[in-house]
Amino acid sequence: MALIFIRTAVIFVTLLLCMRLMGKSQIGEMQPFEFVITMLIAELACIPMADSSIPLMYGVISVVTIFILHQLVWLLDALFKPMKAVICGRPALVITREGIDAVQLKKNNLEVSDLVESMRAAGYFNLDDVYYGLYESNGSFSALAKEERTASLPLLIIDSGKADGDNMAKAGITRGQLKQFLAERGMRESGVLAMTADGGGRVYLQKRGRPYTIEHIEVKGQW
Amino acid sequence: MVRSIIYTATAIVLCVAFFIFTEIYVGEQFGCLTEAAAELRRKTEEGEASENDALAVQALWDDKKSKLHIFIPHNDIAQIDYCLSEARGHLAAGNAELALAKIETVVRLSRSLPFSYSVRLENVF
Numbered sequence: 001m002a003l004i005f006i007r008t009a010v011i012f013v014t015l016l017l018c019m020r021l022m023g024k025s026q027i028g029e030m031q032p033f034e035f036v037i038t039m040l041i042a043e044l045a046c047i048p049m050a051d052s053s054i055p056l057m058y059g060v061i062s063v064v065t066i067f068i069l070h071q072l073v074w075l076l077d078a079l080f081k082p083m084k085a086v087i088c089g090r091p092a093l094v095i096t097r098e099g100i101d102a103v104q105l106k107k108n109n110l111e112v113s114d115l116v117e118s119m120r121a122a123g124y125f126n127l128d129d130v131y132y133g134l135y136e137s138n139g140s141f142s143a144l145a146k147e148e149r150t151a152s153l154p155l156l157i158i159d160s161g162k163a164d165g166d167n168m169a170k171a172g173i174t175r176g177q178l179k180q181f182l183a184e185r186g187m188r189e190s191g192v193l194a195m196t197a198d199g200g201g202r203v204y205l206q207k208r209g210r211p212y213t214i215e216h217i218e219v220k221g222q223w
Numbered sequence: 224m225v226r227s228i229i230y231t232a233t234a235i236v237l238c239v240a241f242f243i244f245t246e247i248y249v250g251e252q253f254g255c256l257t258e259a260a261a262e263l264r265r266k267t268e269e270g271e272a273s274e275n276d277a278l279a280v281q282a283l284w285d286d287k288k289s290k291l292h293i294f295i296p297h298n299d300i301a302q303i304d305y306c307l308s309e310a311r312g313h314l315a316a317g318n319a320e321l322a323l324a325k326i327e328t329v330v331r332l333s334r335s336l337p338f339s340y341s342v343r344l345e346n347v348f
Contacts, residue, residue, distance in 0.1 A: 003342055010347065055297070078224065
């Protein structure tokens with residue numbers, strides 16, 4: 001039985017470590033260790049229940065092990081503050097007043113498209129609708145909204161140096177037009193962290209390692 | 224907070240106590256079977272074993288296994304059941320050599336099974 005305890009603990013620690021390394025994109029609304037527990041507990045309870053060749057006690061011991069580990073992680077969280085950051089991670093500030101923080105996005109295995117999606121889910125459709133945007137340690141997105149928002153639906157034209165052909169077609173922006181637009185600003189496609197364009201031709205443009213700017217481009221799309 | 228610490232400490236103490244009990248109990252139960260099977264092997268080797276001797280070992284095992292089902296997978300218990308039944312059948316038919324092979328398997332299994340469930344590095348991984 002002690003063997004089951006140790007094996008469960010090994011799986012728990014391995015999963016927790018992997019979830020932490022995978023970043024915030026893999027969890028939602030749960031702390032990493034809570035997510036790991038949710039994943040494990042159903043299997044641990046079900047396998048001995050469904051397979052009559054395994055003593056039910058194996059499932060009981062595994063579930064009790066998960067309870068003990070949960071309590072230990074919770075106690076470590078409560079008693080030693082630095083452990084909270086190690087186990088649960090820290091919030092990641094991905095949008096500042098200067099725009100998207102590419103380093104923080106990369107650290108959390110996220111892309112600009114993931115950020116845009118999180119923002120839309122939170123009710124912000126433009127990257128410059130917020131002063132600050134951050135991913136909490138449980139993977140949820142929080143933002144400090146600007147007083148005035150732009151009432152438009154922007155399309156992501158360039159995501160981390162790669163142009164999105166479908167969105168360009170929807171916006172009616174040609175390759176040549178995009179190349180010329182960037183060349184006029186001394187940029188190349190690969191050097192752009194994010195570029196969005198809305199139906200009015202309003203462009204959010206951010207070069208890697210530089211603050212964002214609001215520009216204008218001719219669009220022919222109807223959205 | 225205090226209540227959580229008490230619950231956690233209680234769960235850990237109960238688990239550790241249960242693990243120690245399991246380790247000792249399973250070891251003792253298989254120890255009894257090993258002794259009985261070794262005696263049956265000796266008798267078989269000397270040509271003194273009868274079907275009744277095998278039945279006695281089987282009865283002892285039936286008593287032990289009813290409790291062991293809580294602690295070890297039922298398939299492992301069934302393996303010993305099969306071997307003991309075959310050994311009894313061979314002894315009843317007068318095939319001492321075939322019975323000896325099966326009894327040897329029982330002795331081997333009863334010695335190795337408790338170690339399969341004890342805390343060892345090779346068992347963890």
